[in-house]
Amino acid sequence: MSKMYEQGQQDSAIQYLDKATSKLQLTAVERWSLLNTKTAYFLKYKKRPDSALKYADSLIKVVTNKPDLLNQYISALFVRGDVLMESGLYDDAYVRAGKIAKSSSKCYLLSSKLAMLRYRQGSYRQSIPYFKKGFQEILVCIDTTRFEQAFVLPQSLLNTLGLCFEKLNQPDSAIFYYQKAIRFIEEREKMFPKRKQFALMAKGVIYGNMATVLIQKGEFQQAEQFLLKSIYINSKKDFEIGDAQTAKIKLIMLYNNSGQNSKAAQLIKEMEEASPSVKNQMSSESILKFHYAKWKYYERIKNIPKAYSNLERYYFLKDSTETASKNDEYVDIEHGLRDADKAQLIELLKKDAQSKRLLITGAGIVIILIFTILFMVLRNLKRSRTNINKLSVSKKLIQNQYEQLTQVFKVLEKSHKENAVIMKVVAHDLRGPVSGMTNAAELMLSEEGLSESNHQMLNLVKEAGANALSLINEMLHTHHALGETEPTDLYTVLNDCINLLQFKVKAKSQNIVVAADHIIVSVNKDKIARVINNLITNAIKFSSVNSTISIAAVKEEQEVVVSIADQGVGIPAHMGNSIFEMFSENGRVGTASEESFGMGLAISKQIIENHKGRIWYTSTVGLGTTFYFSLPL
Structure with a gap:
């Protein structure tokens, strides 16, 4: 069935699926998977949100009141929200799913859904942070074997980010994200060699969007080249015909504005003589813009009757669209x-x-x-x-x-x-x-x-x-507020802490290795020194004689991450994050019978979170533990 999908035979795949499962006694998970596939089929391929909504409702019923299927239940609520968004409707599906998802460790990509909702409501500036956060969530949660997660959604978020900046009249930022989307497609298409057609279609869509921005900047010749490239790609059979039509409309407007009447007339003729199957793939917005382009063309060549006819049709469709938009309630999800x-x-x-x-x-x-x-x-x-x-x-x-x-x-x-x-x-x-x-x-x-x-x-x-x-x-050191912050060289703080603890290191014949640059962060120096001191002390305490402790500080895009790794006894999995709780019952003695009070990690967590940072760890029993904390730049 998956091969049929990859080859574009979605109808045959669904028929095969119905036939294969008609006489089987399916489990709840199997029925959920079947209904999820059918919902996606009617929503994305058949463009029938009414049918998709029925399957989405059934999807929720299958896993309702089943605690062991909580992840499937949340996913079903999100699927229903997707269907309602495509229908221009909304209820509390995203809210209910979001409440549960926020307390779960599983990735549900809520930010990207909120971003798309804000975009469709026309709140382009407010949607930008959600798009950026959604893209980062995908990179963390990505399943590289799934084409939808590893390719389709990430490039779509980057492309829509470009559209947001385009609509905010910020062409340079728009071009930056369009180019980033193209690079992403070229990198990821190697992972899915059987989906080259989709990759090419996606490029064609982005080329058309880039042309719009180039027109904003007055770079008409380059814009024409991108539009011709977009039309050439998506005019092919089984490609994005609707997007190719949109690109043609943009090109007509370009020719109108540059006085190339013959070229504009040729494109208008091509579009008017197109087959019904091609015309049916034009969105209502494209039809509206096509009438506008024809109005301006006929007005330029002094064909007043046709200019008036298209002007009248344009305003009729525009009024209908605006009336429908006014009825869309703004939803604060x-x-x-x-x-x-x-x-x-x-x-x-x-x-x-x-x-x-x-x-x-x-x-x-x-x-x-x-x-x-x-x-x-x-x-x-x-x-x-x-x-x-x-x-x-x-x-x-x-x-x-x-x-x-x-x-x-x-x-x-x-x-x-x-x-x-x-x-x-x-x-x-x-x-x-x-x-x-x-x-x-x-x-x-x-x-x-x-x-x-x-x-x-x-x-x-x-x-x-x-x-x-x-x-x-x-x-x-418990319950302290953040206090005053100042620009601080993290490398200097690390070295000061290491020097203060050298007597403990020498007592156990241990070695500390540091790999850090001079990174300036705005922090409360004394409190961050307290955190580093706690983590190094723990590494010394729970490491054996003659072992090595590795300390690093890495500067990333929006934060700096400090890591302290030991070769000690490790932390058992059952302790989890309870080690960060005050007076935790998980306190243990060190390798040299050093005593613990169970407060150091709780204090460190409080200090780091007051700095708007994060603290976490990875550990393997018997091999050692690495503690990390991040600080925003």
Whole structure:
């Protein structure tokens, strides 16, 4: 059947399909595939949207209320939206599909559909960003084995982008995208050698469009060559006859304006004597323009009766078209999607509130830890009375800080809106007493004559204090706003972070390799340094001795992408993106038993997203992990 389609035998292919499946008991997926094929057949090849709509409705019914066929359900809603757009109608098909598709990882190319809707409504300037985003989505989601995805849709988006700029009277931008479409066709047609006819037809359409722009620029001779080339290609049997007729009308107007009356008369005669099958392929817009071209031609040669006849016919058709256009309701499809975004935002706020409760719980644990450490210190003070005077200051400080913390938590209970600010105060105030406690333990360890048990106990106090300080430092970097940004050399930030962490690298005999240029980005330097520090620290922590850590910064069209790759233990697939959650239960110890608190990646994600960037990773267990983050240029 696919061979029949490729050879242009669509009618035979559908008949063969009906015969082959008439006596079979089809599964839901098989029935969905059959109905999807028939919808496309009636919409694209038979140009009968009414029949296509019936099959599209049946397509939706087949997969409705089947959770395991969610992808097919969304695709069916989009197909129905395509049919309604071709009919000049609209309902909530795209909105319903868009709400579900926005929460799915599968590519549904929603941007290209929104772009085409805006274009048909005449909102050319508003459609341009959607066309550009749609083209990028296709490059990411493309299935190179499917002709429709890998060839037809991408070149169509580039061509229509050119049309948008043409209608906005920006000829240079229009030519840029037309030429880009031609290059794309020439590159991709090698992948589909059996579809050379379609590739040639597509070129013919674009040649005709380029001619229009060249006429706008006053380059009439070159425009004539492109129109003749377009007509030569698409006037052939089974090619785009309708587009060839459109090109002829453009050429007639060119000859009219340049005074080449004989050539204009010859083309008018050819079009009027064309067979009914050729005339039937002319769109209503082409028919309208043909009458306009004839009106101007007969007016130029002083044939007033024929000029008046075509003028009258032109305005009659123009009024009918404008009346129909006024009845087309402008549909804001994004309104429904924005409602979906609001619902999603509410869900995110709930999760944020949950994370704040977890932070409060964490702070409570830290307080308990303080009391435990205080008890241990006091017990050891009784055994070493010579140090009582030194520790009494720390004791009073801890008591004062505890009273302050009690007041802070009373305020925290009164207002969830101030959770982030309060948490910063809590962590900041905790850092002083814990640091004092750790220093006191270190001072006591320096004394001679300690028993083995006292020495072990003080080491425990010192290590517990160091871990508490690490946790507090992590908490201090949560819920931060972006702050001020400035032009920053990313290469310099990378090197500064690497130099700061060299002692950890040397401790594990590791090696860091950097491949980065001097790329200037507008960021908060300290916060980006924090992200880089977190990711390199993780790479060191989860990599074995004598391994290599590779760091790169690559400048792309609209962003810079930084990658940090290790040769460590890797991240199991079941952890997924939960590693970016605050206080994730997926925390693991490093290859040298280094401790993790589960906050570094969550803080990094928050910082990068505040910069309008992205953060993600790829990993293979046992081979290593590569973390990426992007920053807009």
